[in-house]
Amino acid sequence: MTAWVDSHSHVFMADDPLAAVDRAVREGIAWMLVPGVDLETSVQARTIAAARPDRVGWAAGLHPHDAQRWEEEAGRLSALIVEAWAVGEIGLDYYRNLSPRDDQRRAFRDQVQLASDLGKPVIVHTRDSFADVYEILAEANLGEQAILHCWTGGPRWTKRFRELGATFSFAGPITYTTGDTVRRGAAEAPPERTMVETDTPYLAPEPHRGEPNRSEWTAFNGAMLAEIWGVPGDEVARITTETAERVFGAPRG
């Protein structure tokens, strides 16, 4: 069976996270990276990784939706980030604007700076915020350690972030009938700097759109990339796994 790495799974939201990890492994997932979205879920991500060290990596960070809590959580989150594989999920969301944009920019900048100081990758959520995300990542100059999670940019933004040296990660939207822009963007993503993910439990790919997502469905997103790039699925699995292990490190169970 072809093995995939799910570069972004909030598996702590499953009823039984460890059972969900074990099922994904049986169904062809080599390992998954579990990013927190705040202090509490980053601790949960660490606990899951500790229980399945050969199958789970983890990241700690404050999501843009909760950026207004940065002052409050910064101290404890920063301590957790020192132990984590990566900093995330962080970023800017100007679509939902659940935290004020100034707060979002402050929390994002601070966490990017922390990652840069520690030499760790960042996992970046970008929604209706390409220009500001670009500016902050360009200042930090992280190269391939800047991971654009659930990348939905079209060709123009994909080329700009490609020139920045960023890594792209594709989720369910690449499979949607409405995903034409995403697919045209993916055609411009460098295969050696591309990963696949589910963003579980969100964004289930076709033919499961609307259901709670699961890590093993990473394969549907990988299959679509294979179609776009015109290469065999096995080759996409191999190269995206290589990228995940270069950028995040391999599980050390």
Ligand SMILES: [Zn+2]
């Ligand atoms: Zn996410």
